[in-house]
Amino acid sequence: MGQHSLPGNPPVPLQMRTSARARRITLRISSLDGTVTLTRPRGVSERAALDFARDKEAWLRGHLANQEDAVSVGLGVRLPIEGLARRVEAGQGRRVRLDGDRVLVPGPEERVAARLLGFLKTHARSRLAEASDRYSARLGRGYARLTLRDTRSRWGSCTADGGLMYSWRLILAPPEVLEYVAAHEVAHLQEMNHSAAFWALVTQLYGPYQAQRRWLHREGAALHRIRFT
Structure with missing residues (x-):
């Protein structure tokens, strides 16, 4: 997978990949981390793929601008568990517990995300x-x-x-x-x-x-x- 970018302020990093299954050039924005993947069919040049991305630049920047920021899990953060927004709080004992609108996570703060x-x-x-x-x-x-x-x-x-x-x-x-x-x-x-x-x-x-x-x-x-x- 190659690293490219669209120039501008700011530049837009692109991950370019070649796919034997692809029938056309496509752009995909990851909802997880905002990574932009530019996929080209085998036999299509990198230049043609980058030209396609440049043609879609306004669309691409608009979607990136509208994408919500990621939520990093830690103490005090609210996240849904079984559809209910629950606040992550420090817990006692050895086990993670659901307690109404809270989730109680014991142990050191730097281990909260991993334990949860x-x-x-x-x-x-x-x-x-x-x-x-x-x-x-x-x-x-x-x-x-x-x-x-x-x-x-x-x-x-x-x-x-x-x-x-x-x-x-x-x-x-x-x-x-x-x-x-x-x-x-x-x-x-x-x-x-x-x-x-x-x-x-x-x-x-x-x-x-x-x-x-x-x-x-x-x-x-x-x-x-x-x-x-």
Whole structure:
């Protein structure tokens, strides 16, 4: 991946990558850290890709200017956990605890973000495993494994051999959103597509899902702006 930039005040750093799958030049702005990735198909020159970026400079700078600042987790910061804004405060004992609109994190201040991240991943696995077990039982199909990642482009996926993958950041969203994503991915155990039959199956497993899907489209990017490092 090459390092380039658009000149100006300030310059816009670009990460240029070449993709054998790409059919056209694309620009993508990461909602997590604002990184701009310029992707060109194999066979397209760097100059052509940079010309494309220059043509889109006004659009690019506008989106970067409108992007909200990242939130660095630490004592006193409020962040959503299961959809409820909770203030991070120092705790006692050895375990992270949820206490109403607070999350209590014991230990030295410099370890707060790391300890909270570990707690959230464990909490996410528990909630997602419970939901996946419940929906797969309704479907009558088991899944092979469950893994958590910090994916930017999708909230979940299902492999052909029955593996379920979820973003651990779903634990930050309201519980009904996490439940919808679990039902969505479990439905793929039977329907590996997004056909009318698939969406009917999601409705059968979960119920009306449109509000939860809209929430992810509207609010999901903000969850990726929460940083634990």
